[in-house]
Amino acid sequence: MHFNTLLLDLMELTIWFDEAFEASLTEFSEVFDGVVLAYDVTVRNGNARILPGIHPYFGVNLRAKLLLFSPKPDMLLEGKVVKIGKESIHVIVLAFSSAAIMQEDIREEFRYKIKHGEEVFASRSHKRHVIKVGSTIRFLVKSLDEEILHISGSLIPSHTGSIDWLDKHTEEGSQLERKICRSIKRERETEKGKAELNLGVYSEGAFLNSDHHRSKKSKRRRTEEES
C-alpha cells in the first residue's frame, strides 16, 4: 500500500534523518561498520510504504552519501601526537579517536630521549626524523576497540613516522607517500560513494531501524589495501 501524499513535509523528514545520523556520530555503528563522519541524504521520492506489522512505521526510499571512519588492522592512519612517554606515544585521530603506540610497537630506529626539556622519539638513522608532541604521524592500525574508538597502533613499518619527515626527506618515502595519498584519495572517494539505503522512518519523529545494505566500500577498500 502506498501513500501518494505524506502527512509529513520534507523538512520534518530531513530533521528526522539528521537526528538519526547525528546519533551515530562519534559512535561506532555496527550497521555501517564504522563511524559516520558526514552524510548527505536525499529522499528519492515522496511515496512511502507502510511497513507490514509495525504500524505506525512506514518506509521511505532515500539515498545517502556517507563518509565513514572505519579503521581496520594494517590500514594506515594519520593522527596528531598529544603525549610522549618512554613507554608510549599517544595520538588523536580526527579529534575523537585515540591511539596508543606502545614501546614494543615502535621500531628500534626510534630512541626515546629528552631534548631541550621535551620528550621525543628521535630516529638513530635520520637525525631530522623526530616525533614530538604536536607532530602528525602516520602509523599502522593493529586493532580497534570499537566501544571507545581506541586504536592500538604500530610504528614498526619503515613507511610510518612523522609525516613532515616522510614527505620531505626520502625519495622512497615520497614515492610511497604519493602512492598512499592516491590510495587514501581513492578510499575517500569510495567512502563518499553512494550507499543506497532503504530506511524505515518512525512517523512520530524518532529514528528507526534500517535494513540497509552494508556498504560495499569496506570490501573494496580492503581489496585496495591488500593489493
Added chain:
Amino acid sequence: MGVELASMDMEGYFETADIEFSDSEIVSHVRKALRSVAQGDTDDYNHLIGGLNLTEHLTPDDVGILLSGLKGLAGAVTYIDMVQHEALLSAIFGMSLWNRDYEPDVMDALVDLIIRLATSSGKFVDSSLDMLISNFIPPHYALYGLNQHFWQTKKAQVLDRVHSALKNITDLVPLAPLRLSPIILQRMPHTFAKEAVIVVYVENMLRLESSAIGEFVGSTMLMAVVDRLIDLDVEIGWDDILQDDSSKGIFDMELDGDDSDDELANHSLGANVFAGTLDSLMVLTCEHLNSCADSGRLEKVFQTLLQSFHVTVLNAYKSKFAQFVIFYACSLDPETCGVGFAVMLEEIFLCKTYTYPPLTRMSAVAYLASYLSRAKFLQSSVILSILKSLVDWCLEYCQLQDGAEKIVNPQAHRVFYSACQAIMYVLCFRMRSMWDIPHLKSQIIQFPLESILQHPLDPLKVCLPSIVEEFLRQAKAASLFTASENFLFNNLLETDFSKAYGGMERLDMFFPFDPCLLRKCDRFIRPNFIYWAKIRTTYDDDEDFSSDEDDANEQFGDEIYDGFSDDGMGRSFDDRDLDLDEFENSLNKMSITPKSSLKYNMEGGGFNIPMRMPARIRPSTSPESL
C-alpha cells in the same frame, strides 16, 4: 632515579635487604612476573599482588615495595591481561587514594598507573574511570573527620589528583567523557545515603561541571544534581508530621529540636535528615551558580537548568525547595536568566511552540504567578508584559466560550481558572507598586479584567477565596475593578469549586515560590525575595503606612527594610542583622503567607494587616486558618 628495594635478587625483590634498582630494572622484572603467569609460574606475580594489598600500618619497607610495584606496573601495562591478571587488576582498582598511610608519592604512582591503564588500551577505560570516581567519596572512617586538618589536607590531595587524572585521561582518550557520565550517575549516592556522603559526591560533580571536562559532562552533572534535589524534596513528608501535631509546623520542630515525644522526635528527625541534606546540597548548588556567574558561564549553565526544570521540576508533585535553585540563578542575571525563565513558563502555558497537557500548563502558570510575585529582581515592565499575555489569553478563551452552556464546570475549564488565579495573585503582590508609576497604571487599567472576571465562567467564584478576596479588596481600593456581586468567603481557605479545578494535584494551592524554609540556603534567596508581609497594598493609606512602617521597624529591632529593586515595590529583611530567633519568627509569619503576625497585632491600631494568602508549602498550621 632509582627505588630502594628490599631484595638480594630481582626474583624476590619483595624480600628484605637494601639494594637499589633502576626504574627500568623494576619494569623489566614486573614484565617478567606478568609474562610468567601464562606459563603457570605465579610466585613473583603473587608477591606483586601482595605488595599492592598492603594497606594498613605501612612500614617504610612496605611503602618502598608498594611504590616499586606501582611504578613497575606503570611501565608494564601492555603486559597486563584482563583474564590472566584478574586478581592483579582487582587489587589495583580496589586501592583507595584515601588510605591514611599513602604519602603523596604513593598516590602519584597509583594515579599514574591508572592513567596509563586507561590510555594504553580501550578495555581498561571503564574500570579506570570507575576507580577514580569511587575515590570521590572518602572511606567511612574519614567521612566524619573531614573537618580535621589531616583529612582536609588528604581530601585536597586526593580530589586534586582524581580530577587531574580525569582530565589527563580525557586529553588522551577524547571519548572518555562519554563513558564517564554513566559511571558517575551509577555511583551517585542514593537519597537515603548519609548527608556527608551525598555532599562530598555532589561537590565533585559540580567541580567536574566547571572543569574542562564540563564541556562534555557538565549538563549531565547539573541535571543529575537537580534530580537528586527533587528526590530529597519529595521525601520531606510534611503532611504526616502535621497530622501528629497540627498546631506545629515541620520546621518549627526541626529548628527547635527539643521535642520530648519520642515518636514525634523520630518523625521529625526523619524529616530533618532529608531537609538537612537538601539544604546543604542547595547551598552547594547556589555557590556553584555564583561561581559560574563570576566566571561568565552562567548563561550556558542556565540553559541546562531550564532544561532540567522543564524535564524534572515542573511536573514534580510536592516539589517545595528544589525550584529555588533556578530562582537564585535568575537573580544572578535578571535581564537574561530572570526574563528567560518567565518567558519559558509563559510559552509552556500558552503552548506557543508545543502542545502541553493541562496539568503541565497549570503547573507552569502556577510557577509563573509565584515567580512574578516573589522575584524582587524582575522589572515591572517584564511582569506587566507577561501579565498582559495571560490576560489576552483569558479574554480569547472567554470569547471562545461565549454561547456555550452557562454552568460552572471547574474541571473542564481548569486551565482557564488557573490563569485567572495567576493574574489575580500577581496583581495582589504588584498592583500597588505599579499603580504608582503612571505608564504602568494606564496599562493595567486597559486590562479587560471585567470581561474575564465577570464572564459566565465565573472565575471569582471558582478561584481560591483568599486570593479573590484580597484581589477584590485591592482592585476596589484602586478603582480598577468592582465585582457586581458580593462575595462572602468568611476567610475560607478553599471551596469545593477551587478543589475541583485544582484536581488531585491541588494545583489551585500550588505556590512554588512561597518562602523557602531551608535555613542554610536562606541567605541566597532572602535578598532577592519579596515577602507578603512587606507588600504595600492599594488599600494601605500612604500616611498610615509610613507611620506604621516606622513602628514596624522599631518592633523588629535589627530588621530593616530594603527598597525594592527597580521601583520600590517592596522591601525585605536585611539578612546581616537577622538573628536566628527572628528568623524562626519570620518563618512562622511568611510561610503560606503571612499569618496574622502577633508583632503587628500587638500594636493594633492603624496597621492594616493584609489577609492571609494561601500556599502549598505549609498548608495552614494554625487552627483558625483551617
